[in-house]
Amino acid sequence: MSSPSDDVLVIAVPAQQSPMGPPDKARVRAFKRHLVESLRDLRAARHPERLIQPATPPPEGFAATVVQAGCTQCQGYCCRGGGDHAYIDERTLARVRQARPALDATGIIALYTRAIAAEANAGSCLFHGVHGCTLAQPLRAELCNTYYCNGLRDFLRLPRQPDKVRIEAARGSIRRTSAVLRRDSG
Ligand code: SF4
Numbered sequence: 001m002s003s004p005s006d007d008v009l010v011i012a013v014p015a016q017q018s019p020m021g022p023p024d025k026a027r028v029r030a031f032k033r034h035l036v037e038s039l040r041d042l043r044a045a046r047h048p049e050r051l052i053q054p055a056t057p058p059p060e061g062f063a064a065t066v067v068q069a070g071c072t073q074c075q076g077y078c079c080r081g082g083g084d085h086a087y088i089d090e091r092t093l094a095r096v097r098q099a100r101p102a103l104d105a106t107g108i109i110a111l112y113t114r115a116i117a118a119e120a121n122a123g124s125c126l127f128h129g130v131h132g133c134t135l136a137q138p139l140r141a142e143l144c145n146t147y148y149c150n151g152l153r154d155f156l157r158l159p160r161q162p163d164k165v166r167i168e169a170a171r172g173s174i175r176r177t178s179a180v181l182r183r184d185s186g
């Protein structure tokens with residue numbers, strides 16, 4: 001992070017290079033298969049209630065605006081590992097099952113499938129859309145709820161939020177920059 005003379009805090013994030021577009025059908029099928037296997041793992045658990053981890057709440061207000069702007073400019077560099085599974089496993093699904101007891105396996109699969117990004121990054125997670133993650137916090141793996149790249153993590157740890165922020169995403173020859181984000185307009 002750096003603060004140039006105009007008092008705009010510049011937050012540096014990586015830049016994912018692959019294109020955005022409607023997700024490949026084979027990727028969606030692979031994701032559904034992964035969910036079926038994870039639901040099977042959950043059914044096999046002797047104490048499924050012990051698998052449940054509370055979902056870490058998302059940032060709020062201006063912090064949420066800045067994080068979303070960061071992931072929008074970056075387009076999912078850290079989410080590449082999420083690929084066609086989004087790190088969802090029986091622990092995530094134990095939480096979802098507890099929160100939505102009326103949903104059966106088909107309902108859970110439909111819930112997730114509906115959340116897949118209409119325009120996803122081809123080289124990142126199926127849920128990394130044009131404006132960041134399209135999966136609601138209660139449905140995400142806890143890894144996703146707690147991870148931030150260095151630039152966003154340092155911003156979230158600031159004792160006092162700056163009034164103005166700009167995101168600069170860069171990697172290799174790729175450069176993307178956000179407009180100046182203002183705390184008082186959020
Ligand atoms: S948290 Fe991940 S997707 Fe968001 S800006 Fe950082 S590296 Fe990119």
Ligand code: SF4
Binds near residue numbers: 081083127
């Ligand atoms: S579910 Fe969201 S936060 Fe997790 S890897 Fe996929 S796009 Fe990233």
